[in-house]
Amino acid sequence: GQQLNQSPQSMFIQEGEDVSMNCTSSSIFNTWLWYKQDPGEGPVLLIALYKAGELTSNGRLTAQFGITRKDSFLNISASIPSDVGIYFCAAYTGTASKLTFGTGTRLQVTL
Amino acid sequence: KAGVTQTPRYLIKTRGQQVTLSCSPISGHRSVSWYQQTPGQGLQFLFEYFSETQRNKGNFPGRFSGRQFSNSRSEMNVSTLELGDSALYLCASSLDTGGFNEQFFGPGTRLTVL
Numbered sequence: 001g002q003q004l005n006q007s008p009q010s011m012f013i014q015e016g017e018d019v020s021m022n023c024t025s026s027s028i029f030n031t032w033l034w035y036k037q038d039p040g041e042g043p044v045l046l047i048a049l050y051k052a053g054e055l056t057s058n059g060r061l062t063a064q065f066g067i068t069r070k071d072s073f074l075n076i077s078a079s080i081p082s083d084v085g086i087y088f089c090a091a092y093t094g095t096a097s098k099l100t101f102g103t104g105t106r107l108q109v110t111l
Numbered sequence: 112k113a114g115v116t117q118t119p120r121y122l123i124k125t126r127g128q129q130v131t132l133s134c135s136p137i138s139g140h141r142s143v144s145w146y147q148q149t150p151g152q153g154l155q156f157l158f159e160y161f162s163e164t165q166r167n168k169g170n171f172p173g174r175f176s177g178r179q180f181s182n183s184r185s186e187m188n189v190s191t192l193e194l195g196d197s198a199l200y201l202c203a204s205s206l207d208t209g210g211f212n213e214q215f216f217g218p219g220t221r222l223t224v225l
Contacts, residue, residue, distance in 0.1 A: 035216075040218075040221070042219045043154075050211060094210055098144075098156045101153055103153055
């Protein structure tokens, strides 16, 4: 089945540093979504990408829909303590509403 | 606008029992999807309902079922609970069905099976 390989699995960074994470697959997707999940809560949608090559920002977050439609990247600039959490990529193929999720990147920020 | 709500937030059951979880989507959203989240398997798609009809189904046994009401509220039911059913169950709503729709998640129901 379709799999999204998300890396890195976890990151320890210092406050103020920039962060990069990515999702790759052997399958082609037509929509990429990035979510952040805090412990015990549901994922919160951060950014949605609909077109290959698209670059979209939401505050300090920037995400890109890979040109091959098989990958996506999320960057966080100038990290702050509240950025701590697990970041998931998710993607759709075709017209089915089933979202495939990546395995998550756990981000920890030290002061 | 109120977000997706799920009830109950926490539930403890014993093996063999059955459980019903409830999800109220964002007002105006007609699609509701359910996911199971466990540390080992991550987020796995269970099923999606749109206009009271199941549109998509994941690879879960028939013990997992759901339904959607005319007001778009949805319930999922798990019968004959097993220890491995312990998980965070998340529902997500979107305006419409099909890809390209942003899904918004509720806080989840934490189910513990003893």
